[in-house]
Amino acid sequence: MRKLCVLGCLAAALFAPRGLLAQEVTQLPTIKQEAVTEVEKLQMFTQQMVDEIFSFSELGFQEYESSRYVTGILEKNGFHVEHGVAGIPTAWVGTYGSGKPVIAFITDIDCIPRASQKPGVAYHDPIVEGAPGHGEGHNSGMAVNVTAALVLKKLMDEHHIGGTIKIVPGVAEELLGTKAFFVRAGVFKDVDIVLGAHVESEFSTSYGTGNGEWSGLVSVQYFFHGKAAHAAAAPWEGRSALDAVELMDTGWDFRREHLRPAQRSHRVIINGGDQPNVVPSEAAVWYYFRELDYPHIKDLYDLGNTMADSAAKMTGTTVDHKLVGSAWPPHLNKVVAETQQKNIEAVGMPVWSAADQTLAKALQKDIGAKVEGLKEKVEPLTEPVKKPTGGGSDDIGDISWNVPMVYLMYPANIPNLPGHSWANGVAMATPIAHKGSTAGAKVQAMTALDFFLQPQLVQQAWDYFRNVQTKDVHYEAFLSPDDKPAVEMNKEKMEKFAPQLKKYYYDPARYKTYLEQLGIQYPTVKTQP
Numbered sequence: 001m002r003k004l005c006v007l008g009c010l011a012a013a014l015f016a017p018r019g020l021l022a023q024e025v026t027q028l029p030t031i032k033q034e035a036v037t038e039v040e041k042l043q044m045f046t047q048q049m050v051d052e053i054f055s056f057s058e059l060g061f062q063e064y065e066s067s068r069y070v071t072g073i074l075e076k077n078g079f080h081v082e083h084g085v086a087g088i089p090t091a092w093v094g095t096y097g098s099g100k101p102v103i104a105f106i107t108d109i110d111c112i113p114r115a116s117q118k119p120g121v122a123y124h125d126p127i128v129e130g131a132p133g134h135g136e137g138h139n140s141g142m143a144v145n146v147t148a149a150l151v152l153k154k155l156m157d158e159h160h161i162g163g164t165i166k167i168v169p170g171v172a173e174e175l176l177g178t179k180a181f182f183v184r185a186g187v188f189k190d191v192d193i194v195l196g197a198h199v200e201s202e203f204s205t206s207y208g209t210g211n212g213e214w215s216g217l218v219s220v221q222y223f224f225h226g227k228a229a230h231a232a233a234a235p236w237e238g239r240s241a242l243d244a245v246e247l248m249d250t251g252w253d254f255r256r257e258h259l260r261p262a263q264r265s266h267r268v269i270i271n272g273g274d275q276p277n278v279v280p281s282e283a284a285v286w287y288y289f290r291e292l293d294y295p296h297i298k299d300l301y302d303l304g305n306t307m308a309d310s311a312a313k314m315t316g317t318t319v320d321h322k323l324v325g326s327a328w329p330p331h332l333n334k335v336v337a338e339t340q341q342k343n344i345e346a347v348g349m350p351v352w353s354a355a356d357q358t359l360a361k362a363l364q365k366d367i368g369a370k371v372e373g374l375k376e377k378v379e380p381l382t383e384p385v386k387k388p389t390g391g392g393s394d395d396i397g398d399i400s401w402n403v404p405m406v407y408l409m410y411p412a413n414i415p416n417l418p419g420h421s422w423a424n425g426v427a428m429a430t431p432i433a434h435k436g437s438t439a440g441a442k443v444q445a446m447t448a449l450d451f452f453l454q455p456q457l458v459q460q461a462w463d464y465f466r467n468v469q470t471k472d473v474h475y476e477a478f479l480s481p482d483d484k485p486a487v488e489m490n491k492e493k494m495e496k497f498a499p500q501l502k503k504y505y506y507d508p509a510r511y512k513t514y515l516e517q518l519g520i521q522y523p524t525v526k527t528q529p
């Protein structure tokens, strides 16, 4: 048996003839090829994980079935699982192996409100009307990471490769709700490299601020408290909490003109009172404040608090606020990205069938998007843009400022979709998602092997992290010591829909695929595009 006690042998190798380590490393391409073969052998396992988590359709902080399912697989395969990490019931960390380097895989598991959708159907057709659904595709991420981790475990055992694999779930990513808490709880304290994976329609990676379409944010809820009264008989006795919400919103919209163009802020009123003849004693509004860097996000947050206090003063009400999410804009590691890019290019795009392309084009046509089907080529690694414009957020940002990290975008969805909607769920339990997840798992496993077997690469990644990325910028959490994860969020919504969704949970013992279980002809399209 070949023996590759890589890190264990490192000290010895330093004092031994140089050729020793080099000889071991020359086996790297062979082992990476073995990883590819092993991932291919697990195609059905990967497909079933994609389908199973799709069928659970769980919102952020309520990912109980999904977490039970994934941790069950990990425990069965010899991973140690720590549950309830960072005070979050659906968070956990799976670990295999020991010693350095420690490589962590992370990917999200939560879904989107009202995005229920039958897979493989190229028009809006919910499984359960109004229910949550995987309208972003987070159901595929764990299939990517767990497949890669199981393959790595096998190869580490066979070849005596030292090091540790960790698997971490992105709980409540859609609420930007947990990763700053993970960092605070020390989940990444001993981790050397973080390999994140996220569903996309393309196969790519990036470094620095990438294409510049990331913002950081704080997500904060303002609760106003007034005094109830009969709205007609004695309105002067009342103090309206809803008035305060409306004045805060109006104040914010006037101020918006005088904010930097990079800011993006949006809100929903989460409590507007009960009925018109009762002066609302309670009302609440939920804001996302987004900007490009920590100081500007903090400024927006402070301004929001000032607006809320002022609205309370104007209306004779009181206000308190709760931070429910936060995210730094990600900065991804150049060394890790360059390493990963080579693996993306080696794996290449999945081979799409005519049925896959028909589904993609029919959906693009149905929603009025550009009709161009699925992507056929991997994306090149490009230099980060000089002037970021901002856009969406992801709480992996907080991790990326604590450990060298990259974010693999694997091709498991259809291009040109609106995001956060039923349309983004259409492909997510079809061969498009299955093949894309297999491709993603190959790259995750190969990239992890690159770092397990080349300790100097780990060093280079940290050099970039210390001497380039964090040379002038120092991480400071948006969380105050009193902030707690908003673990109660989505509870009521999930309790309402879970009994209905349960009837549609995927049963791999009876059906090869979820499409088969639902009796869906693949693809189902209105008209041929």
Ligand SMILES: [Zn+2]
Residues within 6 Å of the ligand: 108, 136, 138, 173, 198
């Ligand atoms: Zn996402």
